[in-house]
Amino acid sequence: MKIKNPVPITNIGDPYVFYNRGKYYLYATSHFNGYYCWTSENLSDWEGPYTCYKASSRSFGNSCFWAPEVYEFDGKYYMYYTAQWKIYKEEALRIGVAVAEHPLGPFEDVHEERPMFDFRYGALDAHILKDGETNYLYYSRAGADHFVNGARESEIYVVRLGKDYVSVEGEGKQILRPEQPWERAANENNQYWNEGAFVVKQGGKYHMMYSANYFASRDYGIGGAVADDPMGPFVKYEDNPVLSGSDKISGPGHNSVVQSPEGEYYCVYHAHTDCNNPSGDRQVYIVPLYFENGRIRVTHPDI
Numbered sequence: 037m038k039i040k041n042p043v044p045i046t047n048i049g050d051p052y053v054f055y056n057r058g059k060y061y062l063y064a065t066s067h068f069n070g071y072y073c074w075t076s077e078n079l080s081d082w083e084g085p086y087t088c089y090k091a092s093s094r095s096f097g098n099s100c101f102w103a104p105e106v107y108e109f110d111g112k113y114y115m116y117y118t119a120q121w122k123i124y125k126e127e128a129l130r131i132g133v134a135v136a137e138h139p140l141g142p143f144e145d146v147h148e149e150r151p152m153f154d155f156r157y158g159a160l161d162a163h164i165l166k167d168g169e170t171n172y173l174y175y176s177r178a179g180a181d182h183f184v185n186g187a188r189e190s191e192i193y194v195v196r197l198g199k200d201y202v203s204v205e206g207e208g209k210q211i212l213r214p215e216q217p218w219e220r221a222a223n224e225n226n227q228y229w230n231e232g233a234f235v236v237k238q239g240g241k242y243h244m245m246y247s248a249n250y251f252a253s254r255d256y257g258i259g260g261a262v263a264d265d266p267m268g269p270f271v272k273y274e275d276n277p278v279l280s281g282s283d284k285i286s287g288p289g290h291n292s293v294v295q296s297p298e299g300e301y302y303c304v305y306h307a308h309t310d311c312n313n314p315s316g317d318r319q320v321y322i323v324p325l326y327f328e329n330g331r332i333r334v335t336h337p338d339i
Contacts, residue, residue, distance in 0.1 A: 037300065038080070039080050039337075041321050042337075043320035045062065046309050048319070049102070049306050050161075050290040051063070054139060055295065058297075059139075060078075061073055061106065062075075062320070065102045069101065071087075071101060071104045073139070079294075079296075079302065086141075088139075088142065089142065091119075092145070096130065096132055098122035100118065100120040101117065102118040105117075105162060105163055105292070107166070112136070113136045114135050114202070115133065116133050116152070117132050117162065118131060118132075119151075121151060122149075131151055153203065158180060158181070159176070159177060159193075160176050161175055161231050161232050165237070165242075165266055171201070173195050173196070174192060175193055176192055176233070188225065188226055188228070189214060189228055190214070193210050193211065194209050194268065195207065195209065211268040211269065212244070214228040214230045218259075222250045229249060229250070229251075230246050231246065231248075232246055233246045234246070236301070238327050240264075241262050244260065244261045245258055247290045251287065251289065252287070252314050252315050252316060254314055255280075256288070257281065259273065260276060260331055273332075278334055279291075285311065285336050286308040286311040287314050288321070289307075300324065301324070301325040304321070306318035306321070323336065
C-alpha cells in the first residue's frame with residue numbers, strides 16, 4: 037500500500053489507528069475538551085474530523101485530554117484515555133474509559149466522575165494488549181512528582197485488565213525506565229521520559245515500542261524492547277532508537293501500530309509540523325513496519 041506522507045492531519049499528537057470492518061479510524065490528542073476522529077479506507081485519504089468524545093458532567097477529567105486508544109470487546113467499543121482529574125488543582129493525570137456502540141462514538145464515560153483506577157500517582161498513555169484470554173493495560177507513570185536520583189522520571193508500567201474491560205486486577209508493575217544514553221538527550225524541568233507504550237506480538241515474543249525525551253524537542257524518538265511474557269521483563273534493543281529525527285522530520289514519537297487486512301504492519305506516529313520549530317503542533321506520518329533479526333524496523337518516508 038502506497039501512503040502519501042505526511043498525512044494531512046495537523047495540530048494533533050499521539051495518533052492511534054484502529055482498523056474495524058473495512059475502515060481505518062484515527063484518534064489523537066486533538067480536541068481541547070475531548071477527542072476527534074478521522075476515517076479512511078486506504079490510510080492516505082482521510083475524512084473528518086468528527087467529534088467522537090466530549091467531556092460531560094459525568095467525566096472525571098476537565099483538561100489534558102490526551103492519547104486516546106479504542107478497542108472492540110464483545111461488540112462494543114472502549115476508549116481508554118488520559119485526562120486531568122478535576123478534583124485536584126495540581127497536576128493529577130489519570131486514565132479514564134468510555135464506551136460506544138460505534139467507533140465514531142459518541143463515547144460515554146463508564147464511571148461517574150472517577151477514573152478507571154487510582155494507584156495514588158499520575159498515570160497516562162493507556163495501551164491495551166489482547167493476548168489470548170488475557171488482556172493487559174500498559175501505561176506511563178507521570179513524572180511530575182516522581183523523583184529518581186534527583187530527577188523527575190516517567191516510566192512504563194503494566195497491569196492486567198479486568199474481565200469487565202473497565203477495571204484492572206492488582207497493582208501496576210514497572211517494566212521500563214529511561215536509562216539508555218539516547219533517552220537522556222533532552223529534558224524539560226529536569227525530567228526524563230519513557231512513555232507511549234505500544235506492544236506487538238511476533239514469533240512468540242512481545243515487542244514494545246515506546247517514546248523518550250521531551251515531546252517538544254527534536255530529540256523525541258521511538259525505542260524498542262522485547263520480552264518473552266507480556267508482564268516482562270522487557271529488554272531494550274541495544275541499537276535503539278527504532279526511529280529518530282532526520283533533516284526533514286523532527287521529533288517522531290508516540291506511535292501506534294495497525295495491521296492491514298493483507299497482514300502488513302504500519303507504524304503511525306507524530307512529528308513536528310514545523311521541523312525548525314518543535315512544539316505541540318504535530319502532524320501524522322504512516323510508514324511500513326517490519327521485523328528483522330528479532331527486532332522492529334521502521335524508516336522515515338521518502339518526502
